[in-house]
Amino acid sequence: MSGMGGRDGAGEEPRGVPPRISIPPQRPPAEDTPHWADRTAAPPPGPGPSGPPGSTPHENTAHATMPNDPEAVAPPAAPTHKVLKSLLGAWALAACSGEETAAVEEHLTDCASCADEAVRLRDAVALLHPQDNLDLDPKLRSRVLTACLGRRPARIPVPGWAAPYDAETARLDALLRDIGEAEWRAPVRLKWFDGQRAVGRDSTVAAVIGHLTAVDSLLSAAFGLPDPLGPGAPAAPTDRTEAFWAMDRARPAGRAPGAVRSAWRDQAHALIRSVSFTGDEEPGPAVSYGAFELPLRDSFVERAFECWVHAGDIAEAVDYPYAPPAAGHLHHMIGLAVRLLPDAIAGRRRAGLAPPPRALVAAGSPGRTLHLEVEGSGGGHWYVPLDSPGALASPEGEVAHVALDGVEFCRLAAGHVPPQEAAAGQKGDREAIRDALFATASLSRL
Missing domain, CATH: 1.20.120.450 (dinb family like domain)
Known part of the structure; x- marks a missing residue:
């Protein structure tokens, strides 16, 4: 009694009859080879060096893996100019493998046209995706x-x-x-x-x-x-x-x-x-x-x-x-220092550190005025009486004009900047300006 598939009851093929389906030979292990390498190169079917006639190369693996045979494994073919040029875009994006990167960079030392193209691609990548520092802004x-x-x-x-x-x-x-x-x-x-x-x-x-x-x-x-x-x-x-x-x-x-x-x-x-x-x-x-x-x-x-x-x-x-502080808070600090300036100038005169006033001005009367212009954050314009703390300061009595940055003025008032080194724009009475700068620095203490 015959079974399915034309086999004997024991499941064996009849003697002398070839199998209907031929089993393919086992594939060799996958290789990590650049895509330009010829992965299909193999000797044509035929008699191998030590195999019987009609055998395939896969049946003669012992000879193919002999380490002492220089002809056992052929090196991959070198990539062509066309292949390397097609890799420039991936190279610019740092998307090439290590072997591809080495081959491209070696090629760039010899090919001027590809080198120019590589520079343009790298510049374009930098514009599209600049390299940012991953550290947080301090x-x-x-x-x-x-x-x-x-x-x-x-x-x-x-x-x-x-x-x-x-x-x-x-x-x-x-x-x-x-x-x-x-x-x-x-x-x-x-x-x-x-x-x-x-x-x-x-x-x-x-x-x-x-x-x-x-x-x-x-x-x-x-x-x-x-x-x-x-x-x-x-x-x-x-x-x-x-x-x-x-x-x-x-x-x-x-x-x-x-x-x-x-x-x-x-x-x-x-x-x-x-x-x-x-x-x-x-x-x-x-x-x-x-x-x-x-x-x-x-x-x-x-x-x-x-x-x-x-x-x-x-x-x-x-x-x-x-x-520095917020602009509004800095403005309060500068304003306080300016209000203290007249008394500081008078105190330096009493201590003999500044020349006496050129004229005695009664409280509430107009006198010589220093125009203090503070620039930048928290700045503004102030008018400081020079002759006495109670004198009336006004633009009409201006004899000197000083301009400083807001933070620089505060550093001067804190004693962190010597008055003779203060970065100030000056115009007018130099003696009055010097007295005002030294008085500002004198506001500082431990």
């Missing part, structure tokens, strides 16, 4: 923080005259959160102008924050907040700073240097909360700085200015990007 955080502080409305808003202090303490706090424990001991050079020359003092990041804590607490009395220096502490900023540093040195040696940040931050938050509940009205008396007093509004602006200046000192010491 100023990204400060820009985001500035945008958040400027746009997010507070449930209990801070008065406009206290907003610069709120913003600058928040920016400095963000800087302090980013630095490591070791960076709290980084050396910081504090600089100011003592009326005659530039002076400085070596400090650390932790000591600078202690200095801000000691002087900021002068505002605490207006809100009944405790003074970190205790009752009977001095009012002069330098004396308060020295007292705070002495207290800090007396603390246990194991105290973490960054612990001073908590005291400064908590005090700043308490001041901002207290002033927010007062509304736009100015509470309390003027703030005493020992040798002079400032209204509470001006004190908050002055503390914002010093916070920004010393934050810049810290940022420079730890290599941290730090931008």
